[in-house]
Amino acid sequence: MSITRLARAAIRDLRPYEAAIQVDDTIRLNANEAPWRNSADHFHRPLNRYPEIRPARLRALLAERYGCAPENLLVTRGTSEAIDLLMRVFCTAGVDNIVTTFPTFSMYEHYAVVQGAELRQVETDGDNDFLVAAESVLTACDDGTKIVFLCSPNNPTGTLVPRDTLLRILEDRKDRSIVVVDEAYIEFSGAGSATDLIPSFENLVVLRTLSKALAFAGARCGSVIGNKRIVDILDAVQAPYALATPVVECVENALANESLADAEHCVAETINERARLRAELEKFSFVSRVWPSAANFLLVEVVDPAALMLHCAKDGLLLRHFAGQLANCVRITVGTPEENARLVESLGRLEDKDG
Ligand SMILES: Cc1ncc(COP(=O)(O)O)c(C=O)c1O
Known part of the structure; x- marks a missing residue:
């Protein structure tokens, strides 16, 4: 049975929006576009024309990269849109x-709430490096589970999902759930992507982004990679002309x-800096733990996160603090060598003050 059976009934047979055709060297009077270029339009490709409904060359370039x-890839406005x-x-x-x-990237929860889907969270344990246990994930699933989200490396813990864990989940949920592996940070991990499993598992979807390793967060460009049938349904739902010229x-x-x-x-430098920063952070008496990370950030447990956040903010340094299970933790993005040195210097002053 086709994996598309898992899609909402109303969407299964949806056809993509039919846009006005675009043919080079023709007079385009079929799309109600302006025939003249705006004087502020200095781009190579004219902005008076709609972009391609789906950017074919960009899709091919991203497919080559991944x-x-x-046909197995849809270009999206960042992974968030995916x-x-x-x-x-x-x-x-x-x-x-x-x-x-749990803990994981909060956008899964955000869009589940927007869509009215129930959110089921499987706790992971900081004392076990937040490792995901396949059996716990599978126990949380039932007939209504349409998507399992696995973030690898996970934000904010930096943990990778081991290959055998992924395989166990994919196998068990075959024909029953889409298993999404969000690889936003994979370039910082040295680990291989799960995309090679797509021919074997039609329920596997991999998310990639240019926001992290390519330093293109402002461009909003991500990719959904998966079985062609899944990609086609997502394509039918995505807004026409989603990617701006x-x-x-x-x-x-x-x-x-x-x-x-x-x-x-730059990715190689970030990986080096991550190790260096981790070693520096571990020297401070107010830092109780720094977890190993396969991403471009470190999760750090501290004695008094509120005081630390305040001290850093006064020094013009922004860190991320979470509530709940991670209330004693801050997430620190690895910056340039100079930025990391500034952070360590500032924390040194906090240590002197406390000491
Ligand atoms: C795990 C994870 N996935 C996806 C995203 C969103 O990335 P994008 O900029 O591609 O929307 C983020 C952003 O921080 C993230 O941490």
């Missing part, structure tokens, strides 16, 4: 549920080899 066929689309396609309000681990233009340029080499260098 090692999949273009999460929203998945929720809207697969979850019926008041009926279906999603399963996530300047974004397509600048991201295509970013994917040129030279910019990729720059980005790879």
Whole structure:
């Protein structure tokens, strides 16, 4: 049976929006566009014309980057849009549920609430490096579980989901749930992507983004990678002309080899800085624990997070503090060597004051 059976009944047979056709070297009188360019339009591709309904070249470039066929990839406005689309396609309000681990990226919860899907969270334990246990995830699932979200490396813990855990969940939920692996931070981990499993598991969806390793958060460009049938349904639901012309233009340029080499260098520097910063942080008496991280941030347990946040804010340094289970923790993004040095210096002053 096709995996599309898991989609909401109303959406299963939805056809994509039919846009006015775009043909080079023709007079375009079919889309109610302005025939003249705005004097503020300095882009290479004219903005008086709608963008391609789906950016074919960008899709091909991203598919090449992620090692999949273009038909298995949908370009989205960041991974955030992909999460929203998945929720809207697969979850019926008041009926279906999603399963996530906890703590994890809060956007899964956000879009579950927007869609009216029940949220089921499977606790992970800081004393066990927040490792995800396949059996706990599977126990939380039932017939109404349409999506299992696994974030690897996980935000905010930096933990990877081991391959055998993923395989166990994919196998058990085959034909029953979409299993989403959010790989927003995978480039900082040294681990391989789960995309190679897509031919074997039609319930697997992988999310990638240019916001982190490519330093393109402002461009809003992500990818959903999965079985063609899933990609086609998401495509039918996504807004027409979702990717703006300047974004397509600048991201295509970013994917040129030279910019990729720059980005790879910066990722390598972040990985080095992560180790250095972790070692520095562990020296402070008010830091009780720094978890190992496969991402571009560190989760740090401290004695008095409110005092730490205040001290850093006064020094012009912004950190992230969470509530609940992580109330004693702050998440620190790894910055440039200079920014990290500023942070360590500032924390040194806090240590002197406390000491
Ligand atoms: C785990 C995870 N997934 C997705 C995103 C969103 O990324 P994007 O900028 O592609 O929407 C974030 C952003 O911080 C994230 O931490």
